[in-house]
Amino acid sequence: MPELPEVETIRAALAPRLEGRRLARVEILDPRLTRPYDLFEVAEELEGDRVVAVERRGKYLLLRLESGLGLLVHLRMTGGFHWRETTHERALLELDDGTRLAYRDVRRFGTWLVLEDAELEPYLAAKNGPEPLGPRFTSRWLGERLARRRAPLKAVLLDQRVVAGLGNIYADEALWRARLNPLRPASSVEPDETRRLVRAIRAALAAGIERQGSTFSDYRTPDGASGSMQDEFRVYGREGLPCPRCRTPIAKTRAGGRGTWYCPTCQPAT
DNA sequence: ACCTCGTCCTGGTTGC
DNA sequence: TGCAACCAGGACGAGG
Structure with missing residues (x-):
């Protein structure tokens, strides 16, 4: 079950290969992933956008995009990203360098949410207290x-x-x-x-x-x-x-x- | 406002 | 050996 250290490890592994890349194709394979919202249209909107940063807030992963949109991923119990093909793939990202990144989640508790730039901070602040390794956690x-x-x-x-x-x-x-x-x-x-x-x-x-x-x-x-x-x-x-x-x-x-x-x-x- | 519990979901483990 | 019941838990909503 990914907690802060696992999410941070995933963030660090994704960042160098995602930052600067365009999302050539975004495919949601499991509609539950984006519940209660319908991300199929938004997924289309994400296509062509460029990843400018891969960040972590608490247990959330945040892909910041050039357009100002943010893809907020919560892995819950069994979510994870994989550069190689795997089982239980729930979404796919295809990058402009031809790389394929699969989102795997056996138990399907994980969630993807797309928010506008201005919505990101209020949303994350409502869910998360201070970062335990940061200066605000005293x-x-x-x-x-x-x-x-x-x-x-x-x-x-x-x-x-x-x-x-x-x-x-x-x-x-x-x-x-x-x-x-x-x-x-x-x-x-x-x-x-x-x-x-x-x-x-x-x-x-x-x-x-x-x-x-x-x-x-x-x-x-x-x-x-x-x-x-x-x-x-x-x-x-x-x-x-x-x-x-x-x-x-x-x-x-x-x-x-x-x-x-x-x-x-x-x-x-x- | 706080607290506890049920729900979501699947695969591995347990027990008959 | 087979198969059903149980267990794992992050976040959220219902109900007390």
Whole structure:
């Protein structure tokens, strides 16, 4: 499931080969991709437009086009781009250099949205809080958001308006690094714990980017390569295995409706 | 306003 | 061995 490190890895792989290229052909193979809008006409409109930048905001990929339009892609669970032919292709981009770029999405949760230049910023700002690796994500900001929420800490971290880009995996990994229990009410987190959490979120995501994301089911880079972050998971998916810090068996619970792994010793309930 | 839960979707895993 | 039920989860909408 692509989270910030996986989306950033995909962005970095696409940018050098997309930027400056014209979209010679745009084909939507699965109409669900653009639901609730009908993108078939817009797809035609995109043809001939030139990609000027490939950006990432939270878990969104943004293809900025010369005309001012932006193609906003959310990969959800199983979306991804592939330079080579693959299965479960839901859309195709053909570039003016003859290159074929396929959009693959087994489970079809992913979405494509085309917005005008002026609409992009308001849309992204409404969906996403600060970038966790950027200067706006401070312990003060996070502390203010946590203070007003009684939901489990992990559930609040999965709220993209609080911090953009965390998903189920990196939320668990960050909480382990910060030694915080995922089920604690968010408002119970103290200022020094919030500072630890900010550093832990940054470290967990930076490690993921460095390792080109984590591949254990579906995610691949556009070149078909696997990430290696899954070999570095401290808690995610490791029920019963020893905590890397204290050797206590990792426990599994549910938080915010999601499978949640943590160390009962390092991450005590209170 | 906040919180929880169901929904979307498919393939891999589990259990009988 | 076969097949159905279950499970995974990001975002969103319904309902409390």
